[in-house]
Amino acid sequence: MNVLVIGGTGTTGSLLAKLLPHARVGTRKPVRDGQVRFDWDVPATFGTALDGVDRVYLIPPVGVADPAPVVESFLVRARLVRRVVLLSSSAVPESATGMGALPALVRTMPEWAVLRPSWFMQNFTGDHAVAAGVRDGEIVTATGDGRIGFVDAADIAAVAARALTDPLPHNTDHLITGPEALSYADAAAIITELTGRPVAHRSVSTEELTGRLATWLPPEFAVILAKLDEDIRGGAEDRVTSTVLDVTGRPPRSFRDFFRGFLS
Ligand SMILES: NC(=O)c1ccc[n+]([C@@H]2O[C@H](COP(=O)([O-])OP(=O)(O)OC[C@H]3O[C@@H](n4cnc5c(N)ncnc54)[C@H](OP(=O)(O)O)[C@@H]3O)[C@@H](O)[C@H]2O)c1
Structure with a gap:
């Protein structure tokens, strides 16, 4: 192949x-x-x-x-x-x-x-706006207390590898999450605990987030991204699936383990 x-x-x-x-x-x-x-x-x-x-x-x-x-x-x-x-x-x-x-x-x-x-754990590291928030000590979103099944990109890659190479085609959709749904405040608390450096989450209105994103993104994408946060606030991403375990035979990595690995 x-x-x-x-x-x-x-x-x-x-x-x-x-x-x-x-x-x-x-x-x-x-x-x-x-x-x-x-x-x-x-x-x-x-x-x-x-x-x-x-x-x-x-x-x-x-x-x-x-x-x-x-x-x-x-x-x-x-x-x-x-x-x-x-x-x-x-x-x-x-x-x-x-x-x-x-x-x-x-x-x-x-x-x-x-x-x-679902949302990548890697958004908390690297170039992403959330990662910039981690570095600044304040993650700003419009997600409120809404929770997300953050997933490690390595687990997505593992599912992709099976979907590409398994003898039988999957011929299906795979909804992929990590093992738990966390709010940004939950994630910030884990990062604070692991790094010893305070990181907080501040939720703003959809309109305020749109304006902030539009300072560095095309306006139409700022609207789309802020709307995704609004959906999260309404619970759209508050779920976990067993896809990673079902497809790869091993459980997905937790946010805590992911961030600990990033720090080491
Ligand atoms: N971030 C999340 O939380 C999240 C959640 C769910 C789904 N997704 C999906 O994940 C996808 C990508 O995510 P990402 O932000 O992490 O991006 P990424 O995979 O890190 O980066 C984009 C890749 O696309 C390549 N690329 C860029 N422009 C290209 C072009 N014109 N032609 C061919 N290749 C090009 C780049 O390669 P070169 O620079 O080497 O050419 C790079 O390898 C998006 O479709 C997004 O919807 C993201």
């Missing part, structure tokens, strides 16, 4: 590439053996990236309001691909356009799986 990992340098893709060392890593700037140029903005890169490939981990173009047309044109080119595993999100319902239109496209492939992870 020959796997192409789109977004293979990113949060889930890089972890998946470690689990599948023979996979081809798609990146806009290939520098190493095993990497191939792949750019959603340059369809001419699709053919070479797909050459000899029969399975694809598909991360849609990031920050594109309606990725369906370009993803569809990619899948049309992927005639020899048997199996596609799409990274979607627990917060994206099926729809006629936008991100929500992608699962229907992927289901046209002979074999498929749609991953719907």
